[in-house]
Amino acid sequence: MGGGVFKERFVEHSLSSFLAFLKDALLSEEVSLRRGFAQSLDPRIKILSFSFLIVAVLFSKSIPVLFCLYSLSIALACVSGIGLFFFLKRTWVFIPLFSLFIALPVLSGNFSPGEKLFALNLGHAAITVTREGVYVFVLFILRIAAMVSFAVLLNITTRHFSLLKALRVFKVPQAFVMVMGICYRYIYLFIGIIENALLSVKSRVGMVRNYKTGQRVAGWNIASLWIRSCRLSEEVYAAMLSRGYCGEPVLEESFRVKLKDWIWLLFTGGVLACGIKFSL
Amino acid sequence: MRDKVFSLKEVYFSYLGRFPALCGIDAEILSGQKVAVVGANGSGKSTFLSLLDGLIFADKGEVRFLGRELNGRAFSDDNFLRDFRRKVGFVFQNPEVQLFCPTIKEDILFGPLQLGLDKAKTESCLERVSEMLGIGGLFERSPHQLSIGEKRKAALASVLVMDPEVLILDEPTAGLDPSTSRNIIDLLLDESSAGKTVVISTHDLHVVEEVAEEVYVLGQDRRVASCGKMRDILSDAALLAANNLTHIHSHRHGALSHTHSHLHCEQKGCRDGGLNKKG
Numbered sequence: 001m002g003g004g005v006f007k008e009r010f011v012e013h014s015l016s017s018f019l020a021f022l023k024d025a026l027l028s029e030e031v032s033l034r035r036g037f038a039q040s041l042d043p044r045i046k047i048l049s050f051s052f053l054i055v056a057v058l059f060s061k062s063i064p065v066l067f068c069l070y071s072l073s074i075a076l077a078c079v080s081g082i083g084l085f086f087f088l089k090r091t092w093v094f095i096p097l098f099s100l101f102i103a104l105p106v107l108s109g110n111f112s113p114g115e116k117l118f119a120l121n122l123g124h125a126a127i128t129v130t131r132e133g134v135y136v137f138v139l140f141i142l143r144i145a146a147m148v149s150f151a152v153l154l155n156i157t158t159r160h161f162s163l164l165k166a167l168r169v170f171k172v173p174q175a176f177v178m179v180m181g182i183c184y185r186y187i188y189l190f191i192g193i194i195e196n197a198l199l200s201v202k203s204r205v206g207m208v209r210n211y212k213t214g215q216r217v218a219g220w221n222i223a224s225l226w227i228r229s230c231r232l233s234e235e236v237y238a239a240m241l242s243r244g245y246c247g248e249p250v251l252e253e254s255f256r257v258k259l260k261d262w263i264w265l266l267f268t269g270g271v272l273a274c275g276i277k278f279s280l
Numbered sequence: 281m282r283d284k285v286f287s288l289k290e291v292y293f294s295y296l297g298r299f300p301a302l303c304g305i306d307a308e309i310l311s312g313q314k315v316a317v318v319g320a321n322g323s324g325k326s327t328f329l330s331l332l333d334g335l336i337f338a339d340k341g342e343v344r345f346l347g348r349e350l351n352g353r354a355f356s357d358d359n360f361l362r363d364f365r366r367k368v369g370f371v372f373q374n375p376e377v378q379l380f381c382p383t384i385k386e387d388i389l390f391g392p393l394q395l396g397l398d399k400a401k402t403e404s405c406l407e408r409v410s411e412m413l414g415i416g417g418l419f420e421r422s423p424h425q426l427s428i429g430e431k432r433k434a435a436l437a438s439v440l441v442m443d444p445e446v447l448i449l450d451e452p453t454a455g456l457d458p459s460t461s462r463n464i465i466d467l468l469l470d471e472s473s474a475g476k477t478v479v480i481s482t483h484d485l486h487v488v489e490e491v492a493e494e495v496y497v498l499g500q501d502r503r504v505a506s507c508g509k510m511r512d513i514l515s516d517a518a519l520l521a522a523n524n525l526t527h528i529h530s531h532r533h534g535a536l537s538h539t540h541s542h543l544h545c546e547q548k549g550c551r552d553g554g555l556n557k558k559g
Contacts, residue, residue, distance in 0.1 A: 029422075161382035181382045188424035189376060235377040238335045242372075243391035243438065244365040246358070250393040252386060 016198070019191050031156045036080030038157035043166035045261040049268035050154040056268075056275030057146045063135070065278065066142040069271075073149035080157050091152050096145045103140045107133040160184055165251065178249045182236070189232075190225060197221050282310040283346065285446055285477050286332055291341035293327055301327040303502045304341070309479060309494075311445075314472050316488040316510070317481040319498030320524035325481035326373060328498065329450050332479065333370040366395055369444035373451045375431035379423035384415070384434045387423070391442045402441065409437045412467060429460035436464065446477040453487050465490050483525060489514060499523055 032039060038046065053069065060066050077087040105111055107129045114132030155163070164180050201217055286309040294300040302324045309315050309332075317325050330336045331343050334350045343350045345364060355361050369391075372378045381387040388409070392402040410416040413433045423431060432452070439447065452468070453461040468491050472478045480491060488495060488510060495513040499505030499522075506519050513519065520526045530539045 161386075164382075181386075182380050185380060185382045185423060188422075192424075232377065235372070235374070236380045238330070239372055239378045239380065240390075242333055242335060242365070242370045243442070244362065244394035245390075246361065246394070250396070252389050252393060 016195075019195060029159055031080075031082055032159045034081040036082070036157065038076055038080040038153060040260070041264060042255050042257045042261045043158050043162040044169045044255055045257060045265050046154060046158060047163070047166050047169065049265050050150050052265075052268040052272040053150045054147050056272045057143055057150070059272075059275040059279040060143070061139070061279055063138055063142060065275070066139065066146055070142055070146040070149060073146060073153060076153055077149075080153070082153075082156070087149075087152075090156070091145065091149045095148050096141060099144045100141055103137050106136050106140070109133065112136055162255075166255070168251075174249050174251055178251060186229075186232070190229065193225060193228060194221055197224065282312060284344075285309050285311050285313075285346060286479075287344045288331070288338075289342050289344075291331065291338045291343060293324075293331060293336065293339050297339075300502060302331070305504055307496055307504065307507070309477065311477055312472075312475050313477055313494055314468075314492050315477075315479045315494045315496065316492035317479065317496045317498060318483055318485070318488055318513075318523075318525060319481075319505075320483060320500065323498040323500060323523075324502045325483075325498055326450050328496075329370065329448050329479065329481055332448055333368055334364060335370070362395055365391075366397075366442060367444055368446045368448065369439035369442055371436055371439050371447070371449040371452060373454065375428070375435040376423070378435040378438060379431060382422055383419065384421055384423065384426070385419035387434060388419075388438045388441050391438060395442065397442065401443075405441045405443055409440045412440075412470075413437050413463070429456050432456060432460065432464065436467070440471070444476070446479070447471055449478070449480045451482055452480055453482065453484060461487075485514060485520070485525060485527065497523055497525070 041049070053072070057066065057069050060069065074084070074087070078084065107127075109116065109128035109130045112130050112133035114130040117129050117131055117134065120127045120129065158166075161181055161184065164177050164184070167177055168174065198217075198221070286307070288305050288307040291302055291305040292300070293302045305324075305328065307328075317328055319325050327336070331338060331350070332345075334345070334355060337343075337351050345368070348354055348360065350364075355364075379387045381390060388406060389402070391397075392405075410419070413436065415430065415433050415437055418426060418430060418434060423434070426434065436449075436452070447468070449468070452464050456464070465487060468478055468480070472491075478491065480487070482488060492510045494507070495510050496507045497505045497513060497519060505523055506513060506516070517526065528539050530537060
C-alpha cells in the first residue's frame with residue numbers, strides 16, 4: 001500500500017525534490033551573507049586563490065600533503081562560519097562517495113600489484129588487498145575530497161552574481177556574464193511558476209494518479225514553461241532596449257582589493273608553487 | 281505654447297500581421313502634460329505605450345517624437361537612439377520584466393551605464409530616487425526576494441534614475457496595496473510638477489482622477505473612443521459604461537440590496553441600479 005502510494009506520487013515527489021534542490025543549491029545565499037574569512041575576500045582574488053589551491057591538490061602526490069590541504073579546507077570552513085556537519089555533508093554526499101565506489105577495484109592486487117596486506121574471502125573468490133592499492137586508493141579519494149571541498153567553499157561563500165562578475169578577470173565576455181546573470185535571476189521565477197502549476201493541478205484533480213498522467217502533467221508543464229519563457233525573453237529584451245541597451249552591455253565594476261586579499265593570494269600562490277615543486 | 285512631444289496620426293498596429301491591436305489612432309501629447317490612456321482589458325493600451333517608447337513601430341500611419349518619426353531608420357541612428365532613451369522612460373506593467381539583473385542596484389544602474397550617463401549625476405539621482413521611494417535597503421537584494429510593491433518601486437527607480445523628461449507608465453498601480461498606490465501617485469504628481477511629461481495607462485478611474493489632466497479612452501474597436509479633459513471624460517457616464525470603465529458597487533440594506541455606479545466627478549446620466557429584494 002505504502003509502496004503503491006509512493007509509486008503514484010513518484011512524479012510529484014521527484015519534481016518537488018528537484019525544485020527544492022535547485023532552490024537550495026542555486027539560490028540559497030545564506031552562507032555567503034555570513035561574516036567570515038572567505039566571505040570577506042574579494043571575489044576575483046577568491047577565484048584565483050581557490051584555483052591555485054585546487055591546482056596544488058591536483059599536483060600533489062603525497063598523502064600527508066593532501067591531508068594538510070584537506071585540513072586547510074576544513075579550517076577555512078570553520079573560520080568562515082560554516083558548520084562542520086553541513087560542510088562535510090555538502091562535500092562528501094555526491095562526488096567523493098561516488099568516487100569511493102569507483103576506486104574500490106584499485107585496492108585489489110590485480111590492479112595494483114605489490115606487497116600483500118590482507119585477503120578478503122568472498123566465497124568462491126578471494127581478493128588480495130595490497131599496500132600500493134591502499135596508497136593509490138587513499139590518494140585518489142583525498143585528492144577528490146580536497147578539490148571538491150575547495151570548490152564548494154568557493155561556491156557557498158560567494159554571492160553567485162559576484163562570482164559571475166568576477167569571471168571577467170579571466171576575460172570572459174561581458175555579454176556572457178550578463179546572460180548568465182539573467183538566467184540566474186529568472187530560475188527562481190520559473191521554479192515558482194512550476195510549483196504553482198503543480199499546485200493548480202493538485203487543487204483541481206487531487207494528486208497525480210499514475211505514471212502516465214504524471215508524465216503528461218510534466219509534459220504540459222515543460223511546454224507551458226517553454227512558451228512563457230519565450231514570451232518573457234521578448235519582454236525582457238524590450239525592457240533592456242527601453243533603457244538604452246544596444247547589443248553591447250556595460251556592467252558596473254564595484255570590487256575593491258584589500259591588503260588581506262593580497263596576503264591570502266600570496267599564501268595560496270606559495271602553496272601552489274610548493275605543490276608543483278614537490279611533485280616534479 | 282507647449283511643444284508637441286508625441287503625435288500619432290492614423291496609427292495602425294497588429295501582432296504577427298493578423299491580430300489587430302490599434303486601428304487608426306490619432307493623439308497628441310504636449311510637453312509637461314499629464315495624460316491617461318484608459319480602456320478595458322485588450323483595448324490596446326499597452327501597445328499604445330510601446331509605440332510611444334519606440335519598442336514597436338506602426339504598420340500604417342506615423343508616430344512622431346519631437347517632430348521626428350519613430351521607425352527602424354530613426355533608431356539605427358545612434359545619436360537619436362541615445363537621446364530618445366535618455367529622454368523617454370518606460371515602466372512596464374510587469375516589474376518581473378523590468379528587473380532582470382541579479383540585484384536591485386544592478387537593475388537601477390543598468391540604464392545609466394548603457395547610456396554612459398555622468399557617474400556623479402547618476403550617483404546623486406540614485407540617492408534622490410532611493411530616498412523618494414524608500415528602497416535604499418533593497419539594493420543588495422535579488423528581485424525574487426521582494427514583494428510586488430517593492431518590485432514596482434524598484435522598477436520605477438530604474439527609470440527615474442535616468443531623469444527622463446517623459447515618463448510612460450503601464451498600469452503603475454495594478455495589484456498594489458492602497459498605501460503603495462498612494463506613494464506612487466504622489467511620486468508621479470511630484471515628477472509632473474517638476475515639469476516632466478507623464479503618460480500612464482490604467483483602467484482605474486481613481487488614479488485617472490488624481491493624476492491626469494488629459495484622457496484618451498480606447499474602445500473595444502481599438503480606436504480612440506473619446507479624448508478630452510479629465511473632468512469631461514469622467515463625468516460622461518454613458519461613455520464610461522460603453523467602454524467597460526464604470527465601477528459598479530453593490531450594497532445591502534437589511535434584506536434589500538442595490539447596485540449603483542461609483543461617482544468620480546459629477547457624472548452626467550449616472551443611474552442608480554434600483555433596489556432589489558434578496559433572500
